[in-house]
Amino acid sequence: xxxxxxxxxxxxxxxxxxxxxxxxxxxxxxxxxxxxxxxxxxxxxxxxxxxxxxxxxxxxxxxxxxxxxxxxxxxxxxxxxxxxxxxxxxxxxxxxxxxxxxxxxxxxxxxxxxxxxxxxxxxxxxxxxxxxxxxxxxxxxxxxxxxxxxxxxxxxxxxxxxxxxxxxxxxxxxxxxxxxxxxxxxxxxxxxxxxxxxxxxxxxxxxxxxxxxxxxxxxxxxxxxxxxxxxxxxxxxxxxxxxxxxxxxxxxxxxxxxxxxxxxxxxxxxxxxxxxxxxxxxxxxxxxxxxxxxxxxxxxxxxxxxxxxxxxxxxxxxxxxxxxxxxxxxxxxxxxxxxxxxxxxxxxxxxxxxxxxxxxxxxxxxxxxxxxxxxxxxxxxxxxxxxxxxxxxxxxxxxxxxxxxxxxxxxxxxxxxxxxxxxxxxxxxxxxxxxxxxxxxxxxxxxxxxxxxxxxxxxxxxxxxxxxxxxxxxxxxxxxxxxxxxxxxxxxxxxxxxxxxxxxxxxxxxxxxxxxxxxxxxxxxxxxxxxx
Numbered sequence: 264x265x266x267x268x269x270x271x272x273x274x275x276x277x278x279x280x281x282x283x284x285x286x287x288x289x290x291x292x293x294x295x296x297x298x299x300x301x302x303x304x305x306x307x308x309x310x311x312x313x314x315x316x317x318x319x320x321x322x323x324x325x326x327x328x329x330x331x332x333x334x335x336x337x338x339x340x341x342x343x344x345x346x347x348x349x350x351x352x353x354x355x356x357x358x359x360x361x362x363x364x365x366x367x368x369x370x371x372x373x374x375x376x377x378x379x380x381x382x383x384x385x386x387x388x389x390x391x392x393x394x395x396x397x398x399x400x401x402x403x404x405x406x407x408x409x410x411x412x413x414x415x416x417x418x419x420x421x422x423x424x425x426x427x428x429x430x431x432x433x434x435x436x437x438x439x440x441x442x443x444x445x446x447x448x449x450x451x452x453x454x455x456x457x458x459x460x461x462x463x464x465x466x467x468x469x470x471x472x473x474x475x476x477x478x479x480x481x482x483x484x485x486x487x488x489x490x491x492x493x494x495x496x497x498x499x500x501x502x503x504x505x506x507x508x509x510x511x512x513x514x515x516x517x518x519x520x521x522x523x524x525x526x527x528x529x530x531x532x533x534x535x536x537x538x539x540x541x542x543x544x545x546x547x548x549x550x551x552x553x554x555x556x557x558x559x560x561x562x563x564x565x566x567x568x569x570x571x572x573x574x575x576x577x578x579x580x581x582x583x584x585x586x587x588x589x590x591x592x593x594x595x596x597x598x599x600x601x602x603x604x605x606x607x608x609x610x611x612x613x614x615x616x617x618x619x620x621x622x623x624x625x626x627x628x629x630x631x632x633x634x635x636x637x638x639x640x641x642x643x644x645x646x647x648x649x650x651x652x653x654x655x656x657x658x659x660x661x662x663x664x665x666x667x668x669x670x671x672x673x674x675x676x677x678x679x680x681x682x683x684x685x686x687x688x689x690x691x692x693x694x695x696x697x698x699x700x701x702x703x704x705x706x707x708x709x710x711x712x713x714x715x716x717x718x719x720x721x722x723x724x725x726x727x728x729x730x731x732x733x734x735x736x737x738x739x740x741x742x743x744x745x746x747x748x749x750x751x752x753x754x755x756x757x758x759x760x761x762x763x764x765x766x767x768x769x770x771x772x773x774x775x776x777x778x779x780x781x782x783x784x785x786x787x788x789x790x791x792x793x794x795x
Contacts (some may be wrong), residue, residue: 268275271297272334272496273296273297273334274297274298274299274330274333274334274437274438274469274710275295275296275297275320275331275333275334275356275377275438275469276296276330276331276332276333276341277293277294277295277296277297277319277320277329277330278282278294278329278330278331278332279292279293279317279328279329279330280293280294280316280319280326280328280329280330280331280596281292281293281326281327281328281329281585282315282319282324282326283327283570284687287679288492288493289312289315289493290312290316290319290326290493290494291493291494292329292493292494292495292506293306293312293316293329293490293493293495293698294329294495295488295495295498297438297469297471299437299467299468299469300461300464300465300466300467300468300469301469301485301486302460302464302469302470302471302472302483302485303469303471303472303484303485303486303487303488304459304473304474304480304483304484304486304487304488304501305471305472305473305488305490305498306473306474306475306477306487306488306489306490306509306512306513307347307489307490307491307513307719308491308513308691308719308720308721308722309783310492310677310688310689310691310692311490311491311492311493312441312490312492312493312494314442314689314690315493316490317358317360317442317471317473317586319346319353319357320330320358320438320440320471321348321351321356321358321440322344322345322346322347322348322349322350322351322356323354323515324346324347324553326346326348330343331343331344331346332344333354333355333356342354342399348729350658352434354437354438355434355435355436355437355438355762356436356437356438356440357430357431357432357434357436357438357440358431358439358440358442359427359428359431359439359440359441359444360386360427360440360442365423365426365427365432366415367414367415367416368414368415368416369414369415370411370412370413370414370415371398371402371409371411371412371413371415371418371426371429371509372391372394372395372398372411372412374397374415374426374427374430374431375394375397375401375426375429375430376398376430376433377421380394380522381393381394381397387448391445395411397433397546398411398429399411401429401432401433402426402429403423404432405425405428405429405455405456405459406452406455406458407425409420409422415500418580419585420627420628421448421452421581424444424446424448425452427743428441428444428456428459432629433742436468436776437467437468437469438468438469438470438471438542439463439468439469439470439471440469440470440473440660441460441472441473441474441627442469442473443473443474443475443690443716443717444456444472445457445474445476445479446472446713446716446717448745450579450745450747450780451579453479457479457482457483460472460483461483461636464485464519465596469663472484475717475718475719475720475723477506477509477510477720480501480509481504481506484501485500485501486498486499486500486501487499487500487501487509487510489512491512491513491514491515492515495742496512496513496676497512510720511537513719513720513721514720514721536641547569547570547789548567548568548569548570548603548605548606549568549569549570549572549604549605549708549739550567550568550591550602550603550604550605550707550708550739550741551566551567551568551603552564552565552566552567552591552600552601552602553565553601553602553603554599554600554601555587555590555591555597555599555600555601556597556598556599556600557590557595557596557597557598558598560583560586560595560763561583561586561587561590561760561763561764561765562763563600563765564587564764564765565765566758566768568708568739568740568741568767569739570707570737570738570739571734571735571737571738571739571740571741572734572740572755572756573731573734573742573753573754573755574740574741574742574744574754574755574756574758574772575742575743575753575754575756575757575758576588576741576743576758576759576760577744577746577747577749577750577751577757577758577759577760577779577783578759578760578766579761579784582761582762582763582783583714583760583762583763583764584743584744584760585627585712586763587760588624588626588710588712588741588743589626591617591622591626591710591741592614592617592622592624592626592710593612593614593615593616593617594614594624595614597615604620604621604622604707604708605620605621605707607620614656618647618704620707621705621706621708622706622707622709622710623701623702623704623706623708623709623710624701624709624710624712624780625694625697625698625701625709625710625711625712625714626712627712627716627743628696628715629690629693629694629697630693633693633697633700634693634696634697635685636684636685636686637686638684638685639680639681639682639683639684640667640671640676640680640682640683640684640685640687640696641663641664641681641682641690642723642777643685643696643697643700644666644667644670644671644681644696644700644703645663645666645667645698646700647700647701647703647704648666648700648703648704650655651666651703651704652666666703667681668681669703670699670700670702670703671699672697673699674698674725674729675695675725676688676692676695676699677689677692678692687756690717690718690719691717691718691719691722692722694714694715694717694718694722694726695722698714698726698729702733706738707738708738708739708740708741709733709739709740709741710740710741710743711730711740711741711742711743711744712743713743713744713745714726714730714744715727715744715746715749716745727749727752727753730742730753730754742754747776747779747780748776750771750779751771751774751776754771755770755771756768756769756770756771757770757771757774757779759768759779759782759783760783761783761784766782766783767782
């Protein structure tokens with residue numbers, strides 16, 4: 264791809280930026296230029312410094328040294344950014360964050376215009392009608408048609424992501440920073456967003472595109488910058504970069520071919536294993552759902568997962584996959600149906616019942632539902648495991664330290680110490696903390712909702728290996744993912760959810776991505792009926 268020919272002068276110049284947190288170097292002597300009318304991809308593993316660079320550009324943190332300047336179009340000279348959010352917004356910099364920074368109790372209108380509301384009557388009254396009109400226009404441009412009066416907490420992650428993008432577009436930005444923009448989107452929504460990115464580029468807007476989905480990086484970007492361990496590795500035109508060379512620069516080594524347990528072997532291992540996680544466990548069906556129904560959300564969901572089996576749940580965003588997972592774990596109630604775990608049937612259950620029965624749940628929204636960000640790595644891991652470190656009614660500090668240390672080592676969690684608050688960890692390391700929290704309790708059933716959302720290619724391979732290893736040790740895994748290659752690679756069986764119902768079931772080796780997508784579309788069922 265060729266960058267847009269809107270200007271030969273950089274829009275943003277980053278010179279020798281350095282930033283450290285409590286002695287940990289986040290960025291070291293990073294220099295970079297961003298051009299008008301280009302899509303500039305920023306790549307690197309979690310912890311490489313990408314998030315810190317975004318925060319510096321957005322003005323939420325100040326650099327320890329170095330400078331960031333912006334081209335003033337009207338005066339044709341550079342303006343040094345002061346390291347404040349207002350200065351960044353005045354310079355036309357908008358950020359679409361990976362994790363939602365929205366106000367969950369406010370609706371789409373208020374989230375888009377919070378802090379810069381439109382007013383009438385000498386600024387004394389809010390011009391709500393105009394804000395609503397513009398909100399409708401922005402969401403229509405993005406192809407979204409949900410109610411703008413609903414609080415954001417009632418919207419899906421994908422819809423919240425679109426509200427964040429609408430806010431960024433409303434700023435009439437010159438630089439739009441998109442941090443993992445498609446992590447919560449369906450394939451159809453992703454394609455729509457990519458069209459929008461191309462339109463922004465043709466309009467002269469610079470897009471700094473941060474994504475671990477390398478196929479998007481190569482399809483959209485004009486140039487690619489790689490960070491590793493807080494240092495600049497390279498900035499090159501995309502045409503000069505290969506997938507292999509990019510991964511090598513990101514991780515500092517060639518990724519070895521994964522040699523996980525094969526799918527057929529893992530089921531056998533689950534049935535026969537007497538070591539590790541599966542020690543002493545029953546074989547056969549670990550969990551079975553019968554007629555699970557939540558009126559208006561999903562209906563008549565019946566499926567089972569055997570010990571040592573990985574069952575994938577596929578479907579478009581909004582099809583009901585996450586809602587099914589939440590209902591299984593007792594977060595949301597069911598109107599009808601039952602669940603059997605290792606042969607014990609429950610007609611009504613709570614989250615506590617599920618935990619006691621050996622069910623663990625890694626949610627899609629790790630920051631708001633999987634972690635307490637203001638608590639330490641150790642406290643988050645111990646949160647569900649105090650019964651394992653209690654001796655004669657008292658918490659054993661030694662046992663607690665050993666349990667946390669084992670999980671940190673097992674998942675290779677990169678943190679200065681286990682006492683560090685998890686809000687300071689990268690997305691991939693936060694996900695590892697969530698996994699460590701649940702797997703320390705030795706569950707029988709593990710529900711994973713988008714387990715690799717927003718993690719880098721190295722961490723994704725680690726998580727894939729872990730899932731296969733756990734199945735090989737006898738754990739029953741229910742895996743939800745919007746990435747079809749991930750589901751096809753890991754799952755023994757694949758169940759497609761469409762509009763809250765099971766639309767099909769396949770052995771993963773006997774179905775293609777195209778077939779799964781075709782049966783996932785909302786009109787697929789009606790088309791089939793019309794042919795009968």
